[in-house]
Amino acid sequence: EIVMTQSPATLSVSPGERVTLSCRASQSISSYLAWYQQKPGQAPRLLIYGASTRATGIPARFSGSGSGTEFTLTISSLQSEDFAVYYCQQCNDWPLPTFGGGTKVEIK
């Protein structure tokens, strides 16, 4: 099973700041990585798939990069509605997707 590790666990950020979240795979997953945003009491929402492709309706301030084992989700200028938990998910080891433990982005 491919293990996904996200860092940091919690990030304290001020609105307007640039945010970078990391996700590492225990073995190469090519570009088969997705990012999700989850707010309290809601289901996760797909932000990025294929490591760098924004899902439908996702603002351009969200971008993804990386390949192999190291991946990054960047929020160029954090908005108030972006405070949430972010998860990465590998989909290279199909049919067995696995998720990272999440990074909580909180208000500084």
Next chain:
Amino acid sequence: QVQLQQSGPGLVKPSQTLSLTCAISGDSVSSNDPAWNWIRQSPSGGLEWLGRTYYRSKWYNEYAVSVRSRITINPDTSKNQFSLQLNSVTPEDTAVYYCAREMSRAMNCWGQGTLVTVSS
């Protein structure tokens, strides 16, 4: 616009069977492109993929190793929905359960979630 609507009990007794249904609107459970998944989220927040069903000229099912002996996911083409059955539940199965549509190897549409508590 695709929507997934979950239904099922929120309380299940230990050793009994957890049963949930996910009704699909805006797509078909028999479509040749998507796969239909169940995922759960533990009280601590971790997401765990449980399994999927999908149609590619015939029906396929795939399950996580951790629940393979206890899980069944079935499509219901007459009602355009799919279901989850998890047998012999224990308190460790307490979680929020989600159904989700998978396309391009990512979950691009999720149900609203169902908190299932396993308790006597």
